[in-house]
Amino acid sequence: MTFDQKMTIFTSWAIPHKTRLNGLMGGLMITLVSCQTPPPINDEDLAAPATPTAPTERLSVPNGGVSDNGPPPPPANSYLAQLPPDATNQLVSLAINIAIPTYLPADMTLANYGIGETATGRPYYWLVYRDNQDRCFAIEYSATGIGDISLENKEPLDHALFGKDYSLYHGKFPNGGAGELPESDLFTDWLEGDDGFYRLVGAGLVNTHDYGQSNCSNISVKEAIAVTESLSYLPTDIRTLDLVPTKPDP
Secondary structure: OOHHHHHHHHHHHHHHHHHHHHHHHHHHHHHHHHHOOOOOOOHHHOOOOOOOOOOOOOEEOOOOOEEOOOOOOOOHHHOHHHOOHHHHHHHHHOOOOOEEEOOOOOOOEEEEEEEEEOOOOOEEEEEEEEOOOOEEEEEEEEOOOOOOOOOOEEEEEEEOOOEEEEEEEEEEEEOHHHOEEEEEEEEEOOEEEOOEEEEEEOHHHHHHOOOOOOOOEEOOHHHHHHHHHOEEEOOOOOOOOOOEOOOOOO
């Protein structure tokens, strides 16, 4: 048998056996790969879920814009006793104890005020409050004593600052032997403090005084008592807005 004939016989046998051998080796490799344990996952490889960020709120300002520099200024009626800074500064300049209401009925706003000195150089002030139903009252101060007048009805006042010997009057004015005047009014005694006298007056006196108001009606007796009994001295250091019950020592 020649060499070429021998090679032909060997090739015809080896090729099919090589194919079967390659298939066997491939299957063995797949089995080995599928049996391997995957490597452990490092915690650092785990991405933390993103935390949502709340949108930054921008504050509205009165002109409809927004401010990036803090809140807008408070409304004019949010100050202590609704006194704007200019009025507060004028009151403090009087160098006396300033009695202000620390309670106001709902919707009551400071409608007008007067601060200054009389022709004789004595200090005075008045604060007029009015609501959206045209109910009015005023807090008045006088440096000197003024004679009290009375009405047909009176209610006792129990004031932590000024004491208990005072009353609130309401109803019609007595008119001697002629009977009662037709107008109904409301006011308190003058409450005596270290620097002068303070009182609450109702619509009748507000309308007749030069307070820039008209067509006022009275608040209720209960509200008038509550306002009067809430009177307290404006703090000397107005930055604290803490009410001081008595005049500080000189």
